[in-house]
Amino acid sequence: MATNITWHAGLTHAERSELTGTKGLTIWLTGLSASGKSTIATALEQYLLSKHVPAYRLDGDNIRFGLNKDLGFSEAARNENIRRIAEVAKLFADSTTVAITSFISPYRADRDTARKLHESANLPFIEVYIDVPVEVAEQRDPKGLYKKARAGEIKEFTGISAPYEEPEHAELHIRTDKISVEEAVIVIADYLKEKSLVSI
Ligand code: ADP
Numbered sequence: 001m002a003t004n005i006t007w008h009a010g011l012t013h014a015e016r017s018e019l020t021g022t023k024g025l026t027i028w029l030t031g032l033s034a035s036g037k038s039t040i041a042t043a044l045e046q047y048l049l050s051k052h053v054p055a056y057r058l059d060g061d062n063i064r065f066g067l068n069k070d071l072g073f074s075e076a077a078r079n080e081n082i083r084r085i086a087e088v089a090k091l092f093a094d095s096t097t098v099a100i101t102s103f104i105s106p107y108r109a110d111r112d113t114a115r116k117l118h119e120s121a122n123l124p125f126i127e128v129y130i131d132v133p134v135e136v137a138e139q140r141d142p143k144g145l146y147k148k149a150r151a152g153e154i155k156e157f158t159g160i161s162a163p164y165e166e167p168e169h170a171e172l173h174i175r176t177d178k179i180s181v182e183e184a185v186i187v188i189a190d191y192l193k194e195k196s197l198v199s200i
Contacts, residue, residue, distance in 0.1 A: 024093035031130035037102035086114035
């Protein structure tokens with residue numbers, strides 16, 4: 001742990017927000033593989049950007065192959081994966097961008113850590129449960145991962161051989177076997193508007 005670092009006082013979040021004209025926050029999508037997190041994150045990001053609300057998606061592609069490429073899938077590595085994602089999302093939120101994270105994040109304790117990190121910095125944290133019965137996720141299987149998990153080629157696969165701890169206090173709960181991608185985006189955007197987190 002570095003001890004010879006100092007924190008430079010700069011703009012406060014409120015001052016930054018006043019200058020950019022937007023509020024930062026994190027939208028934390030959680031749910032089984034193939035529940036629709038990435039699909040909804042991508043559509044939501046496009047929707048917000050089209051309304052001139054700065055938004056940025058953090059997902060497996062830009063995190064697991066970059067910042068977190070040193071991490072495996074042991075329990076400790078998974079915890080560290082989520083911790084780093086939460087810290088990065090917090091920085092985006094602090095910069096007055098809407099950070100949209102799309103990771104299974106199966107453990108309640110990890111998601112709560114991410115939430116506390118934001119709350120202690122006074123940044124809104126919106127947990128969105130992207131929910132679908134595991135049978136539907138398995139039928140979709142866009143990346144063939146369930147098939148591999150069933151064949152024993154992937155150990156500890158969430159929903160099959162590893163647990164998924166359902167959120168108990170998620171701000172939003174979306175069933176993607178019941179509503180479309182477009183409807184899911186509207187549900188999230190309406191929530192943000194209702195809470196005055198975006199002005200669109
Ligand atoms: P995840 O990021 O949760 O692993 P993906 O978004 O990669 O999931 O994959 C979800 C799959 O389900 C995609 O092929 C998508 O087209 C499909 N799908 C069908 N209906 C929906 C819906 N209502 N919302 C999101 N995805 C859906």
